[in-house]
Amino acid sequence: MMKYRLMAPGPTPVPEDVLTEMAKPIWHHRTPAFEKVMAEVQTDLKWLYQTKNDVLLLSSSGTGAMEASLINTCSPGDTILVVDGGKFGERFAKIGKAFGVNVDTLKVTWGQAVAVSAIDEKLKQKDYRAVCVQASETSTGVEHPIKEIAALVKNYPSTIAIVDAITALGVINIPTDEWGIDILICGSQKALMLPPGLATLSVSDKAWLLADKSTCPKFYLNLKTERKNIAANTTAWTPPVSLIQGLRLVLQNMRKEGLEAMFKRHATMAASIRNAAKAIGLKLYAPEAPSTSVSAIYAPDGIDSGKIVKNLREKFNMTIANGQDDAKGKIFRIGHLGYYDMLDMVAVWSAIEKSLADLGYKFEIGKGVAEIIKAL
């Protein structure tokens, strides 16, 4: 018997009480009872987002919401500035191009955060419709300086800040309104601790003004249609009712934990994993701006990181992630966002130490785990 342990940066484990909540008989969405659920979820999402704006719900993966954020605010021929320091930054660029939007890409070396000054320069040169950036770039384990980027964008009346917080909302403090983030995107299968299939996004007044002018074709992902519906506690199309039912409970549980405690728990887990890695001589892939959601760590010299991933799967029934593209085989990534606590960090790092030892890496066994225990 070896329990399955999901330690990748999403999908993440769903709490037991949420699994059973979603296993209740299905609701019809056009009923007063479900409208009440929608209203509660809306109130609590605004709390989580730290926003007064509507938080729209889409039946899609996070990518659907990324597409929605662009096609509802841009028009063909507009130009957007995309921070591309990983797979998800790259995705914003691909979406823009697919819809005839010009894309200026600010290439950032994988493992590094974008320089705020580089954004500043770009904004001075051209009229951008949007600046698109990840709060946490999952492929590289980097946090970008979204507070500073949003502050710059505020100075341009027809430029909005679109932040992909799919692996960041509920993990680090992102006061949407205070920082002036126009569109903040999240997905259910990350810190929201739900199965994938529901995306959420907040939309500012500034973004709605752009929406009035946007000519990109859209129907399923038309946010203005969703805005009308959310006002009546419903959605334009049949929503994923079981996920929304689960989300209500997740948000209730989050309110009990509190934002500060939630951010602190995540910060402690992330720091302990980084300290554990360093304690046994491993190097971080993103040492300067490491993500609080996912730790990207170099495999020791001469060891393919894919072998570590495979070893954990086969010996410990555990899923962690390999690197992607150029980082494949070089790094491994551990997710610690959502339904995790410090003893989960002990478990994953124990498995990693054992695997590294089996793969021939020389180090003092237990030295990494000791760092996590000290932080308990």
Add this chain to the structure above:
Amino acid sequence: MMKYRLMAPGPTPVPEDVLTEMAKPIWHHRTPAFEKVMAEVQTDLKWLYQTKNDVLLLSSSGTGAMEASLINTCSPGDTILVVDGGKFGERFAKIGKAFGVNVDTLKVTWGQAVAVSAIDEKLKQKDYRAVCVQASETSTGVEHPIKEIAALVKNYPSTIAIVDAITALGVINIPTDEWGIDILICGSQKALMLPPGLATLSVSDKAWLLADKSTCPKFYLNLKTERKNIAANTTAWTPPVSLIQGLRLVLQNMRKEGLEAMFKRHATMAASIRNAAKAIGLKLYAPEAPSTSVSAIYAPDGIDSGKIVKNLREKFNMTIANGQDDAKGKIFRIGHLGYYDMLDMVAVWSAIEKSLADLGYKFEIGKGVAEIIKAL
């Protein structure tokens, strides 16, 4: 104590074993274990669809798949022929227009099926890229003659038949390949007996040829991207893993019941409801081509159908559907697709008889239910 009974045409009840299957701990989708699930689901979906073509999976509602069917095969300036005999026919037209596709609408009186001869005439007049039609139009309770329509479309090399079978697949016999249906769309929350959030669609070789020429902008709903991924037993974007896990069990259960038995069960339920209605003097909204998935029935003269819906909700904790648009207040709709048996029909009709009596309709109580009992 009054059990909740969901008798609307979708979402439909989820079987107990499927609810608990989906309540199991969440999987990661990029794992050999989940790829095996995807492969099994693909095999069984081909069986259900009666097709050799790939059946693609989208994280969206059925509307997302309707949009995907058009934007992947058409280009701005192309013309499509849309059978519009209800809310869902209308939706195809709206999607086409949103993407710059010209739409010729074949208006059909609500409650009636489209005349095949009308399609024949249209096809002779113009080069259509697609003919779009509902197998079962949920808003009116009508079945359109999709076999005959697909047979006509076959004669035109660059015209495809797009069939929305969201409330028909698994209910009535639709041999996709034999009838030559190019794109057949379904959604999880109907006869697939799952929560909403997963859409499926099969795509023929003829449709893929159009996909090579299609210039409508697309990214999230790009079917060519999905085609590449399904070949590797995965999806382009994070899939709704819990729904797919549930779908595997649903399809296994369906194979045990068998297609013939499944179609017969639905036909018997639908006929019994129609007979029950007629037995107490009610008129069918779609007497000539009634849907096997949903029965649309006129409320008695002088009784607002909304009152029947409300009465069932308040007295019996039961959800049925009102009419929409012009039919609102005139008809009520009972769903009988998916996880239902004949004793469910007895229950819903008993509640309807009691409500009608309470609302002042004069008839012999029990006479409708007797028709259902006779068919047990």
